[in-house]
Amino acid sequence: MCPALRSFRAFALAPAILAPALAFGESLPEPVSGEISAETSFHAVLNPVYDDANGRSNELAHSLGLYRFQTSFSYGLSSSFALGIVGTYAANRYCCLNGIALSDSGFTGGGLFFDWSSGALAGRPNLVRLGYQTQRGPDNAVLPVSDGQDRLFLRSDWSILAWRRDQARLGMRLDLDYGPPFEIQKGYFRASAELAPQVPVVRSQGWDFDIVGTAGYLIATDARENGTIYHNRNSKQARVGAELDLGLGRHRRDQIILEAKHDFAARNALNGWRIGLTYRRRIGMGQ
Amino acid sequence: MHGAFAIPPAKIAALMVLGISLYRTSSAVTALIRGPYLQRPGDTAIAILWKTSSSNLGSVAYRPIPRAGQPRRDSGPSSRAQTAVTSLEPWKIAGETLAQDSHRIALHDLAPGVLYEYQVLADGEALSPTFRFRSPRCPADPTLAFGVIGDTTGGTVPAAIADKLSGAGVDLVLHVGDVVYPDGRLEDYDSNFFGPFAPLLSAAPMMPILGDHDIRTADGAPFFEVFDLPPNGLTPDPRFYSFRQGDAEFFCLDVESSEFGEDSDQYRWLDHGLQTSTAVWKFVTLFEPPFTSENSNVVERLVLSPLFERYGVDLVFSGHEHLYERTKPIRLFGPPGTPVVYIVEGGGGASVSNFDQESFSAFLAAVYGYVTVRIEERSLLLEAHDVSGAVIDSMTLFKPIGSNATGETCSAAAPPGDVRRPCAPL
Numbered sequence: 015m016c017p018a019l020r021s022f023r024a025f026a027l028a029p030a031i032l033a034p035a036l037a038f039g040e041s042l043p044e045p046v047s048g049e050i051s052a053e054t055s056f057h058a059v060l061n062p063v064y065d066d067a068n069g070r071s072n073e074l075a076h077s078l079g080l081y082r083f084q085t086s087f088s089y090g091l092s093s094s095f096a097l098g099i100v101g102t103y104a105a106n107r108y109c110c111l112n113g114i115a116l117s118d119s120g121f122t123g124g125g126l127f128f129d130w131s132s133g134a135l136a137g138r139p140n141l142v143r144l145g146y147q148t149q150r151g152p153d154n155a156v157l158p159v160s161d162g163q164d165r166l167f168l169r170s171d172w173s174i175l176a177w178r179r180d181q182a183r184l185g186m187r188l189d190l191d192y193g194p195p196f197e198i199q200k201g202y203f204r205a206s207a208e209l210a211p212q213v214p215v216v217r218s219q220g221w222d223f224d225i226v227g228t229a230g231y232l233i234a235t236d237a238r239e240n241g242t243i244y245h246n247r248n249s250k251q252a253r254v255g256a257e258l259d260l261g262l263g264r265h266r267r268d269q270i271i272l273e274a275k276h277d278f279a280a281r282n283a284l285n286g287w288r289i290g291l292t293y294r295r296r297i298g299m300g301q
Numbered sequence: 302m303h304g305a306f307a308i309p310p311a312k313i314a315a316l317m318v319l320g321i322s323l324y325r326t327s328s329a330v331t332a333l334i335r336g337p338y339l340q341r342p343g344d345t346a347i348a349i350l351w352k353t354s355s356s357n358l359g360s361v362a363y364r365p366i367p368r369a370g371q372p373r374r375d376s377g378p379s380s381r382a383q384t385a386v387t388s389l390e391p392w393k394i395a396g397e398t399l400a401q402d403s404h405r406i407a408l409h410d411l412a413p414g415v416l417y418e419y420q421v422l423a424d425g426e427a428l429s430p431t432f433r434f435r436s437p438r439c440p441a442d443p444t445l446a447f448g449v450i451g452d453t454t455g456g457t458v459p460a461a462i463a464d465k466l467s468g469a470g471v472d473l474v475l476h477v478g479d480v481v482y483p484d485g486r487l488e489d490y491d492s493n494f495f496g497p498f499a500p501l502l503s504a505a506p507m508m509p510i511l512g513d514h515d516i517r518t519a520d521g522a523p524f525f526e527v528f529d530l531p532p533n534g535l536t537p538d539p540r541f542y543s544f545r546q547g548d549a550e551f552f553c554l555d556v557e558s559s560e561f562g563e564d565s566d567q568y569r570w571l572d573h574g575l576q577t578s579t580a581v582w583k584f585v586t587l588f589e590p591p592f593t594s595e596n597s598n599v600v601e602r603l604v605l606s607p608l609f610e611r612y613g614v615d616l617v618f619s620g621h622e623h624l625y626e627r628t629k630p631i632r633l634f635g636p637p638g639t640p641v642v643y644i645v646e647g648g649g650g651a652s653v654s655n656f657d658q659e660s661f662s663a664f665l666a667a668v669y670g671y672v673t674v675r676i677e678e679r680s681l682l683l684e685a686h687d688v689s690g691a692v693i694d695s696m697t698l699f700k701p702i703g704s705n706a707t708g709e710t711c712s713a714a715a716p717p718g719d720v721r722r723p724c725a726p727l
Binding site for chain 2: 071076
């Protein structure tokens with residue numbers, strides 16, 4: 015055996031960087047002048063299958079789990095604008111054969127973003143986030159959590175329809191990602207649109223609780239998740255699910271979002287259950 | 302009324318002459334428009350296929366060539382006088398019973414590992430010059446040579462490869478996919494594949510797998526119309542198949558149009574086939590490489606590589622990327638399990654790929670070319686060639702008797718151009 019290969023396993027388990035989003039259509043916080051919004055989120059896809067370009071499902075021989083932790087802080091420059099930073103940690107794990115798991119984990123990169131809020135409908139503002147996130151170069155050749163491709167990203171969360179005395183609303187979330195070409199890697203483009211009807215269940219002085227249904231569709235120039243490029247041809251999939259949105263305190267000072275979604279009609283993409291938990295807190299508001 | 306049927310002998314003679322002349326006219330315009338080319342429908346048979354411009358009764362004349370004997374190239378089997386004066390065995394004839402323009406004749410009961418010569422006939426008349434092939438080797442035969450090509454298209458590269466490989470004395474050729482660009486259309490097979498590769502296809506069976514371009518027309522229907530491949534017992538078309546040759550077994554997979562996940566028929570078929578194989582050498586072909594410095598297919602890596610390691614696959618051949626690459630032996634899930642060397646040979650004529658050589662890569666060259674593998678007893682020599690036939694990389698595998706473990710040495714010839722990071726010999 016060539017000497018360099020003797021350490022291949024150790025090399026395969028070495029930490030690496032970067033993690034494109036496991037989720038799309040995530041809700042955004044509203045800028046509040048002079049306040050900080052802190053957010054931490056966890057998203058995962060558990061034991062997915064891979065559906066090829068013709069929709070044929072390929073069950074993986076072992077259990078694949080992809081995990082992403084993301085933390086961001088934004089500061090409200092005004093009631094319409096906020097400036098923020100984001101950092102991402104990711105882990106991939108494929109387990110187990112002969113007691114061996116292929117895994118990779120590490121900080122994948124960080125970025126800056128700019129939030130803009132314009133008007134409101136049904137008590138929810140229209141929000142746009144524009145940002146840039148760097149990605150560390152991959153140093154794991156098996157299941158890297160980093161693809162090394164920096165990104166421009168756009169997130170938007172708009173209310174396009176309101177009803178029930180302006181309480182319920184239909185939201186539209188649009189996401190765009192673009193990673194310019196580098197080295198031999200072609201440019202990466204990802205776009206998704208998600209409809210999110212939001213229905214209030216509880217509105218009270220101290221807390222409110224909403225249920226949000228989601229139905230979205232994603233297209234991308236290749237099949238990649240959490241840094242690993244599974245296949246380099248065009249990819250697409252639908253995703254349907256629900257979010258439980260709990261707001262606590264005055265003006266939803268604390269917010270917890272629990273989500274569960276499932277992929278459908280995947281073509282050259284992973285297909286499975288996706289879960290997410292987001293905690294958001296405003297610091298300085300009303301204090 | 303009886304008298305109405307009485308035909309004078311002179312008229313009978315005239316009709317016979319007319320009939321013979323019509324027959325000869327028909328035969329004279331019959332031309333080969335494809336082939337002949339060899340296929341391996343089974344472990345012990347050779348099939349000879351060809352296509353003619355008109356319908357006729359096809360047949361194949363064949364005979365073994367004595368080791369010391371050199372047949373006269375112009376002594377076709379249709380000339381019985383010439384056959385009679387040679388010291389060779391008499392020609393055997395295998396023929397069709399129905400006239401047609403697409404011909405397929407399987408030759409059975411061939412002596413194993415023997416050089417044969419053959420000629421295809423139309424209505425008993427010679428249609429081709431004589432060609433040679435080596436009959437399938439028996440499982441006990443420790444000797445085997447085969448070539449590997451992939452992504453064949455365009456310009457002079459395929460013809461140059463065919464010229465070099467047909468003179469290399471290989472028993473068979475593996476094609477790792479993208480046989481016909483751009484869309485695998487039936488009308489492109491003759492101009493893009495059978496034409497340039499004619500010298501090679503008449504001398505050695507070509508065992509292809511589907512590439513992404515090959516399935517763009519009717520999910521690969523033209524591919525199965527022209528190739529005659531071993532059945533797998535599971536699917537109507539042999540999209541994946543295996544065959545034995547000498548002490549080597551080949552597992553030819555379809556990752557473009559068939560499921561290969563753990564719950565798929567192909568996965569179970571491969572698992573069972575590798576597990577029960579008694580061959581010393583095991584090889585796999587699949588179109589998209591699980592490991593390459595351009596675009597690896599990670600799904601294959603997660604699903605299929607564990608099987609390759611568990612059952613001791615020696616070499617995995619892929620195409621798709623237009624370059625030659627050899628990885629270091631890779632073992633992700635062991636021990637137990639054996640390291641696997643992954644070979645990419647996609648230099649069959651499509652514009653060469655860019656790459657950023659990965660750490661698992663032992664040798665890489667973005668050049669046109671082909672691979673030859675020669676097995677002698679427990680030793681395997683892999684050589685990568687450019688289109689001139691020059692060796693640009695080589696590797697030797699050894700298998701100690703009584704052991705499944707594979708020893709390996711790596712070496713590289715002086716690299717041309719963009720070859721980087723050759724694997725140092727141990």
